[in-house]
Amino acid sequence: MTIRAVVFDFGGVLFDWSPQHLYRKLIDDDQERQWFLDNICTQVWNTEQDAGRSLAEATRTLITQYPQHEALIQAYYDRWPEMLRGPLKEGVAILEALHEMKMPLFGLTNWSAETFPYARENYPFLQYFRNIVVSGEVKLIKPDAAIYQASLEQIRAHLKDVKPSEVVFIDDVADNIEAAIALGWQGIHHVTAERTRDALRALGVNL
Known part of the structure; x- marks a missing residue:
């Protein structure tokens, strides 16, 4: 061959690369942090950006759905380099x-x-x-x-x-x-x- x-x-x-690298700085409690990544800024949501959706649209859409988590959602791409260890x-x-x-x-x-x-x-x-x-x-x-x-x-x-x-x-x-x-x-x-x-x-x- x-x-x-x-x-x-x-x-x-x-x-x-892992969102955990960033969100450990933002959410102290392990269970709360995992809940956020499993239910709000999920891997499925991130994959839509990998497939071509703009970061701005993705962020705006998610903040509209979960306005109480605006700051944490905004951090995902604003501080994205911190996910890349x-x-x-x-x-x-x-x-x-x-x-x-x-x-x-x-x-x-x-x-x-x-x-x-x-x-x-x-x-x-x-x-x-x-x-x-x-x-x-x-x-x-x-x-x-x-x-x-x-x-x-x-x-x-x-x-x-x-x-x-x-x-x-x-x-x-x-x-x-x-x-x-x-x-x-x-x-x-x-x-x-x-x-x-x-x-x-x-x-x-x-x-």
Whole structure:
């Protein structure tokens, strides 16, 4: 088997992102904080921004629904960089090793088009990618098959005639990996960096 390209998800693989990092500063009580993130600023709500909804519209809509939580809702995107604690060093080490061996690298991430520029500006390792498909920019979102096709088209712009089976996708969400595999890609469910390295080696990528 020949792997001609490696595609990385970002959150949970290369970046330590969590609303908890911010809201621990804003809501002291653990149960109250978890209730707020489970019921007000939810992951489902955040995913709509990853799919292309503007941050302003999202914030305005939620404040209209829950005016008593206006300050906490407004903080979500006003202080969004505080949710991005930084790189996950072991995941980035895999990325750097692949870069050093000149493996073509691509990104495929569920991320708002409005917040992603912050990552580009502050994390130089993103320069290793030949192309990054950002869900909020293309208004498609994993695990929708269409976003994988958009990524494959970008890969083929750099690597002529690459087959899905020659592409391996690394993501920390099992559903996203299953969607890639259903389209003929190789997939690695990222649980630990060590297991991901072993899985790459099993595919013939000798790190």
